[in-house]
Amino acid sequence: MIWYIARRLLLAIPTIWAVMTVIFIVMRTLPGDPAYAILGDSATAEAVAALREQLGLNRPVMEQYWSFLAGVVQGDLGTSLVFKAPVLGEMWRVLPFTLELTLSAIVIGAVVGIPLGVVSALHRNKLIDYVTRTLSLLGLSFPVFFAAIVLILIFSIELRWFPVISSGNAPGISGRLQHLALPAIAASLGLIAVTTRATRSAMLEVLGEDYIRTAKAKGAPRRLIVYRHALKNALIPVVTVIGLYFGLVIGNSVLIEIVFNRPGLGKLIVGSLDTRDYPMVQGLLIVYASLIIVTNLVTDLTYGFLDPRVKRP
Amino acid sequence: MNAEASSVRPALIRSFNQNKLSWVGLGLFIVIVMMAVFAPLIAPFDPIDQSIVNRLKPPSAEYLLGTDAFGRDVFSRILYGGRISLLIGVVSVLIGMVLGGSIGIVAGYYGGRIDLVLMRAMDVMLSFPTLIMGLLVVAMLGPSLQNVIIAIAATLVPKFARIARAPTIAVKERAFVEACRALGFSDLRIMTLHILPNILAEILVLASLWTANAIQIEAGFSFIGLGVRPPTPTWGGMIREGFEQIFQAPWLAIVPGLAILLTVFALNLLGDGIRDAIDPKLKDVG
Numbered sequence: 335m336i337w338y339i340a341r342r343l344l345l346a347i348p349t350i351w352a353v354m355t356v357i358f359i360v361m362r363t364l365p366g367d368p369a370y371a372i373l374g375d376s377a378t379a380e381a382v383a384a385l386r387e388q389l390g391l392n393r394p395v396m397e398q399y400w401s402f403l404a405g406v407v408q409g410d411l412g413t414s415l416v417f418k419a420p421v422l423g424e425m426w427r428v429l430p431f432t433l434e435l436t437l438s439a440i441v442i443g444a445v446v447g448i449p450l451g452v453v454s455a456l457h458r459n460k461l462i463d464y465v466t467r468t469l470s471l472l473g474l475s476f477p478v479f480f481a482a483i484v485l486i487l488i489f490s491i492e493l494r495w496f497p498v499i500s501s502g503n504a505p506g507i508s509g510r511l512q513h514l515a516l517p518a519i520a521a522s523l524g525l526i527a528v529t530t531r532a533t534r535s536a537m538l539e540v541l542g543e544d545y546i547r548t549a550k551a552k553g554a555p556r557r558l559i560v561y562r563h564a565l566k567n568a569l570i571p572v573v574t575v576i577g578l579y580f581g582l583v584i585g586n587s588v589l590i591e592i593v594f595n596r597p598g599l600g601k602l603i604v605g606s607l608d609t610r611d612y613p614m615v616q617g618l619l620i621v622y623a624s625l626i627i628v629t630n631l632v633t634d635l636t637y638g639f640l641d642p643r644v645k646r647p
Numbered sequence: 648m649n650a651e652a653s654s655v656r657p658a659l660i661r662s663f664n665q666n667k668l669s670w671v672g673l674g675l676f677i678v679i680v681m682m683a684v685f686a687p688l689i690a691p692f693d694p695i696d697q698s699i700v701n702r703l704k705p706p707s708a709e710y711l712l713g714t715d716a717f718g719r720d721v722f723s724r725i726l727y728g729g730r731i732s733l734l735i736g737v738v739s740v741l742i743g744m745v746l747g748g749s750i751g752i753v754a755g756y757y758g759g760r761i762d763l764v765l766m767r768a769m770d771v772m773l774s775f776p777t778l779i780m781g782l783l784v785v786a787m788l789g790p791s792l793q794n795v796i797i798a799i800a801a802t803l804v805p806k807f808a809r810i811a812r813a814p815t816i817a818v819k820e821r822a823f824v825e826a827c828r829a830l831g832f833s834d835l836r837i838m839t840l841h842i843l844p845n846i847l848a849e850i851l852v853l854a855s856l857w858t859a860n861a862i863q864i865e866a867g868f869s870f871i872g873l874g875v876r877p878p879t880p881t882w883g884g885m886i887r888e889g890f891e892q893i894f895q896a897p898w899l900a901i902v903p904g905l906a907i908l909l910t911v912f913a914l915n916l917l918g919d920g921i922r923d924a925i926d927p928k929l930k931d932v933g
Binding site for chain 1 (some may be wrong): 764767770771773774775776777778779782783787857863866867871872873883886890893894897900904907908911912914915919
C-alpha cells in the first residue's frame with residue numbers, strides 16, 4: 335500500500351509542474367499590459383513603471399518564471415494589489431468556508447445518494463425506482479444557483495428558518511451550521527443525483543455477478559448479501575464518480591457563494607477578476623488546480639483501498 | 648456506416664419505447680427549440696423595449712409572465728433568451744466535439760509520444776474546475792457571445808478528447824484498419840473515413856448530455872455577469888436581475904430558472920434514451 339501511495343504521489347509531480355507553467359503563461363497573456371490594465375489608461379508613466387517594478391514585469395521572462403516557481407515551492411504567492419497583503423494569507427482566511435461547503439455537500443451527496451441508489455436497484459423497474467430515477471435526473475438538471483434561489487425563497491423568505499445572507503461568520507457552532515445548511519443543500523443536489531445514479535447502476539451490475547449467486551445459493555441472508563458482498567464492490571465506481579464530480583462542486587461553489595453572499599475562494603476569484611488583482615487570481619488558480627489534483631489523488635487511493643487488485647502494479 | 652446507422656435507428660425507437668420519458672424529453676426539446684426559433688413571431692413585445700410605467704407587473708392576460716424592473720415583457724425575454732442559450736449550448740459543444748474529438752483520435756491512433764504529449768496537455772486542462780477555466784477565458788477575452796462560446800468549448804475539448812481516444816485505440820487494432828493500411832490508405836483517410844464512423848455514436852451520446860451542461864454553464868456566466876452583455880436577454884442574466892427583486896417580484900427569478908431547468912431536463916432525458924439505445928453498458932454512468 336505504501337508503495338502504491340508513493341508511486342501515485344510521484345506521478346502527480348509532473349502534472350503539478352505543468353499546471354503551474356500553464357498558470358504562469360496564462361497570467362502573462364492576459365490582454366494588454368497588466369500595469370495599464372490595473373491602473374487605467376490615464377495612469378502616469380511613473381506609476382506604471384513603479385507597478386511594473388512591483389510586479390516584477392520588467393525582468394526577463396525566464397527569470398520571472400523561476401522566481402514564480404520558487405515562490406510556489408516556498409509558499410510565497412506574491413502580494414494582493416487590492417488587499418495590500420500576502421495572497422496566501424487572504425486565501426487561507428476564506429479557504430475554510432469553501433472547504434466546509436464542498437465537503438458537507440459531498441457528505442450529504444453520499445449519505446443520501448448511496449441508500450437511494452441501493453433502494454432503486456433493489457426495486458428495479460418498480461414505482462420507487464422510476465420516482466428515484468426521474469427525481470435524480472431532475473436534480474441533475476437544476477442549475478445550482480437557481481436551486482440556491484429556490485431554497486432561499488422557501489426556507490428563508492417564506493418560512494424564515496434560515497438567514498437570507500449566509501455570511502458564514504455567525505457565532506457558535508449552531509450559528510455556523512445555520513449559515514451552512516442552505517448553501518450545502520444547494521451544492522449537494524447535483525451530487526445526490528449523480529451518486530444515486532452511479533450507485534444504482536453499479537449495484538445492478540454487481541448483483542448480476544456469479545459470486546452473488548453463490549452467496550444466495552449457500553443461503554446467506556439477503557441483508558448480508560446486499561451490504562457486505564454487493565455494496566462494497568459497487569462502491570468502487572461510485573467513489574470514482576464522486577471524485578470526478580468534485581471539480582463541478584468546486585466550480586458550483588463559486589455561484590453558491592455569490593447567491594448567499596458567503597465568503598470563499600469563489601467569491602474571491604470573481605472579485606479579483608473584476609478588480610484585476612492579478613496576483614490574487616494567479617494564487618487562486620494555483621489553489622483550485624491543487625484541490626483538483628489532490629482530489630484525483632485521494633480518489634485513486636480510495637480506489638486502491640476498496641479494490642485490493644489495484645495496489646499490485 | 649450505413650449498416651451501423653440502420654441498426655441504431657430501431658434500437659433507438661425500442662429504447663425510447665422502453666423508457667417513455669425519452670419521448671417526453673424529445674417532445675419538450677422540440678417545443679423549446681421551436682419557441683426560440685420563432686421567437687420574433689410568437690413574442691408579443693420587443694424583448695428590450697422598456698416601459699417604466701409598467702414595471703414589476705405580476706403575470707396577467709397582457710403580460711403572460713409579468714414585467715421586470717424596466718417594464719420589459721418577461722415572456723418575450725424568455726423566448727429571445729432561449730435563442731442565446733440554445734445557440735451557445737449547441738455551437739460550443741460542436742466546436743468542443745470537433746477539436747477535442749480530433750485530438751483524441753489522433754492521440755489514440757498514433758499512440759506513443761504523440762499520445763503522451765496530447766493527453767498530458769488535456770490532463771492539465773482538466774486540472775481546472777470547468778467554471779473557473781471558463782471564467783478565466785471570458786476574463787481574458789472579454790464578455791461577448793463569441794467569447795462565451797470559446798470559453799465553454801475550451802472546457803469541453805479535453806473531455807471530448809478523452810472520450811474519443813479510448814474507442815480509437817480499440818478500433819485501430821481491428822483487422823479492417825490493418826487492411827486499410829495494407830492498401831496504402833493515408834492516415835488521415837483511415838482516421839476520418841474508417842475510425843470516426845465507428846466511434847461516432849459514443850461521442851454523440853455525450854454531446855447531447857454535454858449540451859445540457861453547456862447551457863447550465865452559460866447561465867452561470869450570465870448570472871455572475873460575465874456572459875452576453877445586457878440588454879440582450881439571457882436566462883442567467885434574467886435570474887441575476889430577478890434575484891435583486893426577490894422580495895417584491897419572486898417570479899422574475901423563478902420563470903427563467905424554470906426555463907433553464909426544463910431545457911436541461913429535456914436534453915438529459917433525451918441523452919439518457921440515446922445512450923441506452925446505443926450502448927446498454929453505459930447505462931447511468933456519469
